[in-house]
Amino acid sequence: MKRQDRVLFGLLFGLPLLLLTPLALVGSNVFQSGVIQCQVVDKTGDGCNVGVVIPASLATVALHAMPHIEIDGMSITDEIHGEMGEHGAYALELARTFTDELQSAPDCVLVEVISGRDVVHIEKRDGAIVVNVDTPSERVHVVMPMHVVQTALAVI
Amino acid sequence: MIRSILRAGPLAALLTIPLLSLVTPAFADEDRWLHVAVDGEDRVRLNLPLSVVSAAMPLIEAEGFSDGHIRINEMDMDPEAIVALLRSIADADDGEYVTVESEGDDVKISKKGEYIFVHVEENARYADSETVQMKFPIPVLTALVSGDDDELNLMAALDALADYEGEDLVTVNDDGTSVRIWVDQKSTQNN
Numbered sequence: 001m002k003r004q005d006r007v008l009f010g011l012l013f014g015l016p017l018l019l020l021t022p023l024a025l026v027g028s029n030v031f032q033s034g035v036i037q038c039q040v041v042d043k044t045g046d047g048c049n050v051g052v053v054i055p056a057s058l059a060t061v062a063l064h065a066m067p068h069i070e071i072d073g074m075s076i077t078d079e080i081h082g083e084m085g086e087h088g089a090y091a092l093e094l095a096r097t098f099t100d101e102l103q104s105a106p107d108c109v110l111v112e113v114i115s116g117r118d119v120v121h122i123e124k125r126d127g128a129i130v131v132n133v134d135t136p137s138e139r140v141h142v143v144m145p146m147h148v149v150q151t152a153l154a155v156i
Numbered sequence: 157m158i159r160s161i162l163r164a165g166p167l168a169a170l171l172t173i174p175l176l177s178l179v180t181p182a183f184a185d186e187d188r189w190l191h192v193a194v195d196g197e198d199r200v201r202l203n204l205p206l207s208v209v210s211a212a213m214p215l216i217e218a219e220g221f222s223d224g225h226i227r228i229n230e231m232d233m234d235p236e237a238i239v240a241l242l243r244s245i246a247d248a249d250d251g252e253y254v255t256v257e258s259e260g261d262d263v264k265i266s267k268k269g270e271y272i273f274v275h276v277e278e279n280a281r282y283a284d285s286e287t288v289q290m291k292f293p294i295p296v297l298t299a300l301v302s303g304d305d306d307e308l309n310l311m312a313a314l315d316a317l318a319d320y321e322g323e324d325l326v327t328v329n330d331d332g333t334s335v336r337i338w339v340d341q342k343s344t345q346n347n
Binding site (some may be wrong): 025092094097098100102103105106107108109110111112113114115116 | 203344
């Protein structure tokens with residue numbers, strides 16, 4: 001390869017690769033971590049509709065930062081522990097065990113309840129817990145990656 | 157120039173492949189699922205891996221229930237008599253062991269082959285009767301009474317239950333509402 005070709009190769013291929021690799025790594029991390037979705041649709045027309053999509057990796061970083069954030073000299077996690085009490089701590093331990101075991105289970109519908117015109121549907125899909133609630137007045141759709149739930153339960 | 161880019165192709169591929177690699181967690185095919193189906197005015201479907209139930213059960217604390225064991229003496233019953241009765245039924249030959257007909261309520265407990273059948277019918281002589289039918293595999297019953305004399309070992313029973321699949325273990329019919337509980341290898345209910 002001539003020197004001129006090497007320079008051209010470096011400019012045409014090397015530089016874009018250097019720029020795109022970090023982007024690809026971040027994109028891959030976001031893609032693999034999934035997203036947290038929360039959508040509330042008001043069917044009556046009186047209320048407001050809410051739609052939130054947060055990259056799960058961002059939520060994980062925020063959750064890990066939680067114990068270090070202090071309000072009035074007390075960390076957020078300590079405050080949550082104080083509010084929860086003994087019964088809350090027990091429920092938390094139960095939830096940790098439940099999600100840890102569920103992590104390795106295949107995709108499945110865990111709960112489906114149809115009561116009159118109300119429908120509740122909870123399933124594990126693509127490594128996330130998906131909750132759908134459909135009532136005559138509103139529709140709620142929540143997607144929460146399992147690893148975010150585990151992180152949240154571990155941090156708390 | 158083109159040849160140089162082609163030579164760089166495998167390098168780019170080597171950089172890309174790890175980015176796309178996904179790790180799939182293992183879940184043993186032989187794992188069993190506990191299913192509950194309620195049909196009537198409301199429709200409820202519950203599907204849980206038995207491994208999840210087994211892991212969560214020792215953590216559940218309630219009155220007379222802890223560490224996956226039911227303490228019978230906390231339920232105002234003679235614990236030793238109940239455990240002795242269950243143990244004797246588990247060891248006995250086939251036959252109908254208990255028949256109670258009282259004020260319209262019928263209770264029958266029988267053993268056939270590998271199963272204990274419990275049939276309870278309230279208001280048996282009336283149109284609004286409520287029927288509860290339970291079918292316990294003997295090894296499950298044996299596991300249930302495998303603990304101390306005053307307790308039922310629900311954890312051991314759950315482990316034994318994993319060997320049974322596809323058949324209804326508990327059915328309840330009450331005023332247009334039916335409840336079915338069974339175990340199988342499928343993560344879904346077909347109906």
